[in-house]
Amino acid sequence: MKILVCISHVPDTTSKINFTENDTKFDTNGVQFVINPNDEFGLTRAMWFKEKQAANVTVINVGGPETEPTLRKALAIGADAAIRVNTEAKDGFQVAKEIANVVKDGGYDLVIAGRESIDYNGGMVPGMIAALTNANFVTNCISLDVDGTSATAMREIDGGKETVSTSLPLVIGGQKGLVEESDLRIPNMRGIMMARQKPLSVVEPTNAAAETSSVKFEKPAPKGAVTLVDADNIDELINLLHNEAKVI
Amino acid sequence: MSVLVYTESEQGKFKKTAFEAASYAKAVADQMGTTVTAVTINANDTSELGNYGVDKVLNINNGDLNTFNANSYASSIEQAAKQEGSDVVIVSSSADSKYLAPILAIGLDAGFASNVVEAPSSTAPFTIKRTAFTNKAFNMTTIDTAVKVIGVSKNAFGLVESNGSATSEDFSPAIPAAGVAVESIDRATDKVTIADAEIVVSAGRGLKGPENWGMIEELADVLGAATACSKPVSDLGWRPHGEHVGQTGKPVASNLYIAIGISGAIQHLAGINASKVKVVINTDPEAPFFKAADYGIVGDAFEVVPTLIEKLKAFKAQNA
Numbered sequence A: 001m002k003i004l005v006c007i008s009h010v011p012d013t014t015s016k017i018n019f020t021e022n023d024t025k026f027d028t029n030g031v032q033f034v035i036n037p038n039d040e041f042g043l044t045r046a047m048w049f050k051e052k053q054a055a056n057v058t059v060i061n062v063g064g065p066e067t068e069p070t071l072r073k074a075l076a077i078g079a080d081a082a083i084r085v086n087t088e089a090k091d092g093f094q095v096a097k098e099i100a101n102v103v104k105d106g107g108y109d110l111v112i113a114g115r116e117s118i119d120y121n122g123g124m125v126p127g128m129i130a131a132l133t134n135a136n137f138v139t140n141c142i143s144l145d146v147d148g149t150s151a152t153a154m155r156e157i158d159g160g161k162e163t164v165s166t167s168l169p170l171v172i173g174g175q176k177g178l179v180e181e182s183d184l185r186i187p188n189m190r191g192i193m194m195a196r197q198k199p200l201s202v203v204e205p206t207n208a209a210a211e212t213s214s215v216k217f218e219k220p221a222p223k224g225a226v227t228l229v230d231a232d233n234i235d236e237l238i239n240l241l242h243n244e245a246k247v248i
Numbered sequence B: 001m002s003v004l005v006y007t008e009s010e011q012g013k014f015k016k017t018a019f020e021a022a023s024y025a026k027a028v029a030d031q032m033g034t035t036v037t038a039v040t041i042n043a044n045d046t047s048e049l050g051n052y053g054v055d056k057v058l059n060i061n062n063g064d065l066n067t068f069n070a071n072s073y074a075s076s077i078e079q080a081a082k083q084e085g086s087d088v089v090i091v092s093s094s095a096d097s098k099y100l101a102p103i104l105a106i107g108l109d110a111g112f113a114s115n116v117v118e119a120p121s122s123t124a125p126f127t128i129k130r131t132a133f134t135n136k137a138f139n140m141t142t143i144d145t146a147v148k149v150i151g152v153s154k155n156a157f158g159l160v161e162s163n164g165s166a167t168s169e170d171f172s173p174a175i176p177a178a179g180v181a182v183e184s185i186d187r188a189t190d191k192v193t194i195a196d197a198e199i200v201v202s203a204g205r206g207l208k209g210p211e212n213w214g215m216i217e218e219l220a221d222v223l224g225a226a227t228a229c230s231k232p233v234s235d236l237g238w239r240p241h242g243e244h245v246g247q248t249g250k251p252v253a254s255n256l257y258i259a260i261g262i263s264g265a266i267q268h269l270a271g272i273n274a275s276k277v278k279v280v281i282n283t284d285p286e287a288p289f290f291k292a293a294d295y296g297i298v299g300d301a302f303e304v305v306p307t308l309i310e311k312l313k314a315f316k317a318q319n320a
Helices: A037-053 A065-077 A092-106 A125-133 A189-197 A234-244 B016-032 B047-052 B070-084 B095-107 B214-223 B231-235 B266-272 B301-319
Strands: A002-006 A009-011 A033-035 A056-062 A081-085 A110-114 A136-147 A150-157 A160-167 A170-174 A200-203 A212-218 B003-006 B036-041 B056-060 B088-091 B111-116 B126-132 B137-143 B148-152 B167-170 B181-187 B199-203 B226-229 B256-260 B277-282 B295-298
Touching: A002 A037, A002 A092, A002 A125, A009 A065, A033 A037, A033 A065, A037 A056, A037 A065, A037 A110, A037 A136, A037 A170, A056 A065, A056 A092, A065 A081, A065 A189, A065 A200, A081 A092, A092 A125, A092 B095, A092 B111, A110 A125, A125 A136, A125 A170, A125 B095, A136 A160, A136 B070, A136 B095, A150 B095, A150 B181, A212 B111, A212 B126, A234 B277, A234 B295, A234 B301, B003 B016, B003 B070, B016 B036, B016 B047, B016 B088, B016 B148, B036 B070, B056 B070, B070 B088, B070 B095, B088 B095, B095 B111, B095 B148, B111 B137, B199 B214, B214 B226, B214 B256, B214 B301, B277 B301
Parallel strands: A002 A056, A002 A110, A056 A081, A081 A200, A110 A170, A136 A170, B003 B036, B003 B088, B036 B056, B056 B167, B088 B148, B111 B148, B199 B226, B199 B256, B256 B277, B277 B295
Antiparallel strands: A009 A033, A136 A150, A150 A160, A160 B181, A212 B137, B111 B126, B126 B137
């Protein structure tokens, strides 16, 4: 089984979110970039398929050279090879289209992406890859097993979960549950050394056009200070929620 | 031509998010000087849609669509959009609508923007405001294609009632092969879901153990709220994973979010800060949640929550 894991290169959750160039660009100054958490759950599940079912795992990112350390980290975790599509990621469609082209050329059976990235939160890349490659698609996926060309998956739905059966080729929008937090792997020294020897191929884009354009960013209005209510005065809290906030 | 909105139903009944999507569609239609067509799948009574600005309803009734399937649903909506010649298609942010929207966008060769919080600031160029960086910023985005798909955030644009009425006709799209078959659904039917809840009561490690969740469930009962929990609590197995809210869990955009014994790690706050009003109850006055909350009580949950339940019962009895 050939697996392609999509790795989004995102600012760490604790990063300060600021913008430059008249609020048109994200300010990367002092920002640490990481593997998108939803992608990391998928990558770790892919490692399980590699170890138990002899799957071959390639990771992919659409972005400039600055994203390579994130791909190297994925290699250090255990992926066999990495691909970087050498173009700036402009919108979800353009990224999906570039990845879909790699999927078609490479004959991947299973594509695992995160349900959404934690920077733009579009939640559209995995579904678009599936539609562009005519693959089956399960998102918000919290468990995945593959037997031959058949797959069984669970997805989170509003208020519960659903078990589905499907077949390869398949695209997954993964999240926590695919593996648990405690299953995530921190690259060890041997993994980091080996990652340096693994192939990271840079492919040129097909110049898929973006369909949306970012005009500018805004930060939410600063929040007012908290209104503290004395623990002995619960009536006051109920009064505030009823008469001031009007939520009960 | 007309703006198309997919008004999602469950067991034949519309969800609140469907009315919100319809309200949004009406706002877009007014800006473009056109009408709103809603497409429904196995909904019982579509007359309510007129109250939210829908002019015409395309009813799809098909037993093959009794369980949700992203491909078949996306294809049905795509066929409706093509029949209506719609340039703008609106969907909600429910789990199912988020699932089908990217497939629909590809089918329509449409640019897609999700998590949209306001009516377009302009329709030429078509400019919308969406959340980014997990609610820590907004991004003004133009959709540059002829056909556009918009995913509307929950509880952001809100409901806008109008006193119209909608005509209704049957629509029978061709249903493609499903590809993904539902084997079983495990859904708690007697509980309010986090996705649909107006109020969410959430608790963290400050509760010390799963045996102490009785008061959290009782508080949620009194408020008609959904229960949720922080990540450590779900990692420890105190509560089911489906209750975990935060960046890697479920997003919350309720009217009221009550956090009990949750310190407010940045990952937690990222997932819940789309909620309108936040209340925190915590023994530690330095807990970061106090900076993110609107109302706070510094106190012991084991004393505060039982009192709150008692007082809320009295309040509810009085205001019933």
